[in-house]
Amino acid sequence: MSLADLWAQHWFRAFVTGSLVLVFALGNFYITLWLERKESAWIQNRLGPMRAGPQGLLQVLADLFKLLQKEDIVPRNVDRILFLIAPFIAHIPALLIFLVVPFGPNMVVADYDIGIIMIAAVTSYAVIATFIAGWGSNNKYSLLGAMRGAAQMISYEVTLVMSVIGVVMMAGSLKLSDIVLAQAERGVLGWYLFPQFIGFIVYLIASLAELNRAPFDLMEAESELVAGYHTEYSGFRFAIFLLVEYVHMIAWSAIAATLFLGGWVGPTPADIPVIGPKLFGWMTGPVWDNVWGFFWFLFKTYLLIFILIWIRWTFPRVRIDQLMDLGWKFLLPVSLFNIFLTGVMKYGWNVLAESGSPLRWIFWLWR
Amino acid sequence: MEQTRELLINMGPQHPSTHGVLRVLVKLDGETITWAEPDIGYLHRCFEKLSESKTYTQVIPYTDRTDYLSAITNEHAFCLAVEKLMGIEVPERAEYIRVMMAELQRICSHLLGLGAMALDLGAVTGFLYAWRDREKIYSLFERITGGRMLYNYLRIGGVRNDLPEGIIGTPKDGRDKADKTIWGFINYFESYVLPEWDDLLTNNRIFQWRTQGVAPLPSEVAIAYGASGPVLRASGVKWDLRKNVPYSIYDRFEFDIPVGKENGDCFDRWVVRVEEMRQSARIVKQALQWLAENPGDYIAPKLPRVLKPPKGEVYIRYEGSRGEVGVHLVSDGSANPYKVKWRSPCFTHLQLLPVLAPGHKLADMIAIIGSIDIVLGEVDR
Amino acid sequence: MTAQYLSFGALALVTLWSAYKVVTARLITHAALWMALSFTSVSGIFLMLQQEFIAALQVLIYAGAITTMIIFAIMLSSIREIRVEPQEKRSIGQRIRASGLLAVVVGLVFAAFMTYVYYVSEIPKEAVPDAGLLTVRQVGATLFTRFTVPFEVASILLLLAMIGAIILTAKETE
Incomplete structure (x- = not known):
């Protein structure tokens, strides 16, 4: 059986692409964790890890090995099965999100028509995993953390989906690759970041809350709840929670890059005027397109990750009732208004586009 | 109908936000605190009893260790008590050095208090900035006293040694000399650190959300519970022992007493501390000017090797970093004190916790603990 | 297959x-x-x-x-x-409930009923070849054209239920 025949088989393709997603998630987890430590150090007048490898690049590896070596402690009065499986359930949503993310032109594992709904759906398992961890630990701090987490994630999931609706209205599709293509046609100024600026800001805030990162890291608020739902976890189970947290962060940044920043769309060296085609003309073709697409995708994703880390190390933590107020009383109405605005503007452009009236330039951004 | 049940949780003794070894029992209805009670004594080291078996000079290092974040002020309070008991005249230069050190210590202590409060509220960076600036004060103190945290620098009647050469610096010293000269530090502190605190936290919307309106303390309640220092002033009572009951040479300095509003909340307590640091910097500047203009080496009077104060007792009220430090000293004429009673402001403030906490969220609890700025070493002594 | x-x-x-x-x-x-x-x-x-x-x-x-x-x-x-203490003595009613007998009986009756409904009703019993995919677009279009009124009625019903729940559970504030 040749490789092409094998590729035609569903199971083989699923296996290969699934493994690639896993590798992508783990590799970026490593880089993101290192970046978080370094960036927090830069913000705080420190150096961060310096000893293990150049610029402390091996520090994460050392830490992970340390966590793997540790004894797998299961406290006596826990709900044993739930306690043991919780980290793995937490893994599901974090990795499933990558299935629908287009890493480049034609680089998407499962291009569902319902991409965004699928993301919203799998995210709900994160709540269940949090609950299982918090409840199974039989610890009051864990339970409080789980309670907060459940409330927070449900509330912000609504906001998150609402903030994305504007993008869906612009692109006319829930499929992530279609959304990228729609942005590719519009050029840099047409990226949904600009017409959907409100949506982008709401998405950024809501995804911070959904990720449980500071300033919304209430469910693991260390000065209040020790470590929240993973207080009782140690060793490699704790490492898996850590992994999940960062993979989630990468996933949400990747989605934001796809929805608002044009995903893998970006200039290639061949696009440089005058000299570009001559010097870099050889850098074209489907393979190079994928390479450049992947590069721009990663670049945008890391830009957003950088912002998320920056925010984390700058702001104090909000309180649970303030978090709820912010979500329900401010962000949700704002995102609903954004949907309304998008509708009005799109309608305005549709009506005026052909008329040639100068008024139509008001609606141009929403074309 | 099924009612929700209260949840009793035990914050501490090992808990990230209890500033030492404090255990707080909290009853929660959902996230709202219905009842809170601090449980202390984990750091009890018999300071008062231990002092009875030491000579007066030997007690000074122990006073360092009560409020270990504000060591100089404790030494100062104790020395004042012994000096008052024996009627010792302190050399003027020593007085100025003492005041300057005490005010630098106040800045240092407030920096940590504010930084720890910021850390508890989740602003890790604020805490590390506070740490960075404390480090500069510590390196100055290290050069002056030889110790970084616990100094044993003040002596009964004076100070152990004069300031080392060049540590005062000139008023032109800037940020690059912040950890080399006191002038450099003060200039750096006023022009760089304080605005940074305002930008990073005081004017931060989230920080204001977390602290404004949290745990308001009416001034009558504050007085009734014996609150003092920044906690009392934040509730709108203009009471500072340095002004109201002047001791040492504080009547020679020009400074203001920052006060909060009538119902001082956590934010007021924060702002009052930040303002106090500014005022302390003013005092330090005035002391530095005097010290630069009046060089000399008379820093401690000649005293007998073993101090035997006359029979009697004395009470000293001292404005420590966290509030009123009271030293009640009883002498029976021997070389050891008959009784040392230490009034600790933190102990008094901690009893405010059951008053302030109920009705607030669990997350406010740590803001309250941070804002009353307790040091468990002093609570338990 | x-x-x-x-x-x-x-x-x-x-x-x-x-x-x-x-x-x-x-x-x-x-x-x-x-x-x-x-x-x-x-x-x-x-x-x-x-x-x-x-x-x-x-x-x-x-x-x-x-x-x-x-x-x-x-x-x-x-x-x-987290733990449920085993009860020591059980009445007959409790034993029957614990044995799951009731559940089995109810389940069987329900299954029988559903099978009956399946055979009597006009649900297509073979796969419909050209049913096509149910797309979001179709669902949306149907909801906002043919079923607008039921959709809105359902929304109002849910809203009322929400308000009712809040009123029922909100504590009296004096």
Whole structure:
């Protein structure tokens, strides 16, 4: 059986692409964790890890090995099965999100028509995993953390989906690759970041809350709840929670890059005027397109990750009732208004586009 | 109908936000605190009893260790008590050095208090900035006293040694000399650190959300519970022992007493501390000017090797970093004190916790603990 | 074809087994989690039928929202114990309930009824070849044209239920 025949088989393709997603998630987890430590150090007048490898690049590896070596402690009065499986359930949503993310032109594992709904759906398992961890630990701090987490994630999931609706209205599709293509046609100024600026800001805030990162890291608020739902976890189970947290962060940044920043769309060296085609003309073709697409995708994703880390190390933590107020009383109405605005503007452009009236330039951004 | 049940949780003794070894029992209805009670004594080291078996000079290092974040002020309070008991005249230069050190210590202590409060509220960076600036004060103190945290620098009647050469610096010293000269530090502190605190936290919307309106303390309640220092002033009572009951040479300095509003909340307590640091910097500047203009080496009077104060007792009220430090000293004429009673402001403030906490969220609890700025070493002594 | 049958069999087994565990689990928390598993495997069956939209909704609404709501109710109420103490003496009624006999009987009656309905009604018993995929666009278009009034009525009903729930549970503030 040749490789092409094998590729035609569903199971083989699923296996290969699934493994690639896993590798992508783990590799970026490593880089993101290192970046978080370094960036927090830069913000705080420190150096961060310096000893293990150049610029402390091996520090994460050392830490992970340390966590793997540790004894797998299961406290006596826990709900044993739930306690043991919780980290793995937490893994599901974090990795499933990558299935629908287009890493480049034609680089998407499962291009569902319902991409965004699928993301919203799998995210709900994160709540269940949090609950299982918090409840199974039989610890009051864990339970409080789980309670907060459940409330927070449900509330912000609504906001998150609402903030994305504007993008869906612009692109006319829930499929992530279609959304990228729609942005590719519009050029840099047409990226949904600009017409959907409100949506982008709401998405950024809501995804911070959904990720449980500071300033919304209430469910693991260390000065209040020790470590929240993973207080009782140690060793490699704790490492898996850590992994999940960062993979989630990468996933949400990747989605934001796809929805608002044009995903893998970006200039290639061949696009440089005058000299570009001559010097870099050889850098074209489907393979190079994928390479450049992947590069721009990663670049945008890391830009957003950088912002998320920056925010984390700058702001104090909000309180649970303030978090709820912010979500329900401010962000949700704002995102609903954004949907309304998008509708009005799109309608305005549709009506005026052909008329040639100068008024139509008001609606141009929403074309 | 099924009612929700209260949840009793035990914050501490090992808990990230209890500033030492404090255990707080909290009853929660959902996230709202219905009842809170601090449980202390984990750091009890018999300071008062231990002092009875030491000579007066030997007690000074122990006073360092009560409020270990504000060591100089404790030494100062104790020395004042012994000096008052024996009627010792302190050399003027020593007085100025003492005041300057005490005010630098106040800045240092407030920096940590504010930084720890910021850390508890989740602003890790604020805490590390506070740490960075404390480090500069510590390196100055290290050069002056030889110790970084616990100094044993003040002596009964004076100070152990004069300031080392060049540590005062000139008023032109800037940020690059912040950890080399006191002038450099003060200039750096006023022009760089304080605005940074305002930008990073005081004017931060989230920080204001977390602290404004949290745990308001009416001034009558504050007085009734014996609150003092920044906690009392934040509730709108203009009471500072340095002004109201002047001791040492504080009547020679020009400074203001920052006060909060009538119902001082956590934010007021924060702002009052930040303002106090500014005022302390003013005092330090005035002391530095005097010290630069009046060089000399008379820093401690000649005293007998073993101090035997006359029979009697004395009470000293001292404005420590966290509030009123009271030293009640009883002498029976021997070389050891008959009784040392230490009034600790933190102990008094901690009893405010059951008053302030109920009705607030669990997350406010740590803001309250941070804002009353307790040091468990002093609570338990 | 066999692979499909196998995976369908596995999903169906998981669905049924977890549904059974929902009824028999001793802890209500476990019951809620079994229910989430049951819903998840049902959505797997939808995926096999290539109805991605329905599968996603199944997960979003049932495995996500409904389960979370139940979990929330559990966490806020006083049923917090992880262990259930075994009762020493049971009455006959309790024994019957504990044996699950009642559940089996009710389940059989329900299954019989459903089979009857299936055979009598006009549900197509063979796969409809050109049914096509149910797309989000179709659902949306139908909801906002043909079923606008029912949709709005349902929304208002839900809103009323929400307000009612808030009024019922809100504590009196003096």
